[in-house]
Amino acid sequence: MRMAKRMLVVSMLAILCLADARTEEFFYNRTCPNAETIVRDVVTSHFRNNRTIPAALLRLFFHDCFVEGCDGSLLLDASADGAVIEKQALPNNNSARGFEVIDDAKARLESTCPGVVSCADILALAARDSVVLTGAPFFVMPTGRFDGRISNRTLAEAALPSPFDSATRLKDSFARQNLTVQDLVHLSGAHTIGQSQCQFFSPRLYNFSNTGVPDPTLNATYRAELQQACPRNANATNRVALDRGSEFVVDNSYYRNLVAGRGLLRSDQELTLDSETESIVRSFAGDENRFQLRFRRSLLKMGELRIKTSANGEIRRNCRRVNPRNTIIVTTTNGDDAAASTI
Ligand code: HEM
Numbered sequence: 001m002r003m004a005k006r007m008l009v010v011s012m013l014a015i016l017c018l019a020d021a022r023t024e025e026f027f028y029n030r031t032c033p034n035a036e037t038i039v040r041d042v043v044t045s046h047f048r049n050n051r052t053i054p055a056a057l058l059r060l061f062f063h064d065c066f067v068e069g070c071d072g073s074l075l076l077d078a079s080a081d082g083a084v085i086e087k088q089a090l091p092n093n094n095s096a097r098g099f100e101v102i103d104d105a106k107a108r109l110e111s112t113c114p115g116v117v118s119c120a121d122i123l124a125l126a127a128r129d130s131v132v133l134t135g136a137p138f139f140v141m142p143t144g145r146f147d148g149r150i151s152n153r154t155l156a157e158a159a160l161p162s163p164f165d166s167a168t169r170l171k172d173s174f175a176r177q178n179l180t181v182q183d184l185v186h187l188s189g190a191h192t193i194g195q196s197q198c199q200f201f202s203p204r205l206y207n208f209s210n211t212g213v214p215d216p217t218l219n220a221t222y223r224a225e226l227q228q229a230c231p232r233n234a235n236a237t238n239r240v241a242l243d244r245g246s247e248f249v250v251d252n253s254y255y256r257n258l259v260a261g262r263g264l265l266r267s268d269q270e271l272t273l274d275s276e277t278e279s280i281v282r283s284f285a286g287d288e289n290r291f292q293l294r295f296r297r298s299l300l301k302m303g304e305l306r307i308k309t310s311a312n313g314e315i316r317r318n319c320r321r322v323n324p325r326n327t328i329i330v331t332t333t334n335g336d337d338a339a340a341s342t343i
Pocket of ligand 1: 062094095187
């Protein structure tokens with residue numbers, strides 16, 4: 001009976017913790033004061049060797065947050081049980097990259113403050129550092145996320161939008177995350193940096209929606225350039241800048257390109273074909289500061305999706321593997337470990 005009562009208290013505490021799950025600014029100030037500096041140094045040194053790294057990290061953050069919340073689930077490798085994981089989902093397989101940067105940061109953090117900084121937070125900080133390194137004004141990325149223990153291909157494929165989606169489908173997929181139409185347009189501005197493989201847009205060049213002709217919304221000169229970069233029988237993995245002429249800088253040129261019919265993915269160009277999204281695209285195309293402010297706000301909002309706490313998450317020791325024990329400890333209000341609850 002006493003045990004049952006204890007378990008009830010534990011469950012209630014867990015529910016309370018979940019309801020209250022939120023991040024805070026400089027969460028590691030006391031427990032690992034150099035955490036943010038370490039992450040920034042690691043991201044910066046990778047960036048110096050490879051300037052495409054910020055784009056990779058920003059995308060990882062998005063793909064992590066949309067699946068089970070921002071809990072580092074995307075970082076997990078397959079385990080011995082053979083379960084099919086997020087990394088193997090279509091939008092990630094042979095596409096998501098930059099994991100080695102997170103591993104480096106984690107290794108340095110584990111030697112400085114073992115068991116303190118979550119992989120989910122390392123990824124969030126790395127995404128912030130990435131946009132700041134490439135031109136966004138500095139902003140604080142709140143921390144305090146715990147790491148999840150589930151990585152599942154099907155969940156990822158259900159949650160992540162496709163580059164072939166219409167505006168309606170894009171809006172739906174953002175709405176499923178409690179993100180608005182505005183967030184959709186603001187966050188698509190992440191395509192101000194980075195590249196896409198030909199396979200994600202080449203139907204637009206030759207056979208749009210099985211019509212046998214190119215996408216009529218595509219600017220003709222731009223289409224000719226893309227056809228050169230991605231000939232019909234080219235390697236589908238050739239890569240092209242998402243933001244023509246400005247692929248290494250976070251700026252509003254992505255929106256100016258959209259207005260000119262130079263969106264690379266169908267999902268980019270669709271934002272000009274829907275009246276609700278089109279007006280935001282136009283306003284960002286004409287106002288760099290407005291874009292930077294709204295992009296930052298929506299990125300921070302995305303970074304709060306379904307945050308885990310000690311009640312349903314852990315601080316992974318290695319970002320590629322869940323911690324060996326399969327129990328988590330819930331701490332009571334008087335500081336005692338009340339019980340181990342299995343997840
Ligand atoms: C709106 C729906 C979105 C779709 C359909 C989409 C789809 C894609 C696709 C197909 C690629 C190319 C991947 C490759 O070739 O390997 C890509 C690249 C990228 N995406 Fe998105 N994306 C979307 C939204 C976002 C959001 C919200 C973010 C971040 C906040 C983001 C960040 C990036 C970045 C930075 C790249 C470049 C990656 C690199 O260079 O490695 N995307 N996206």
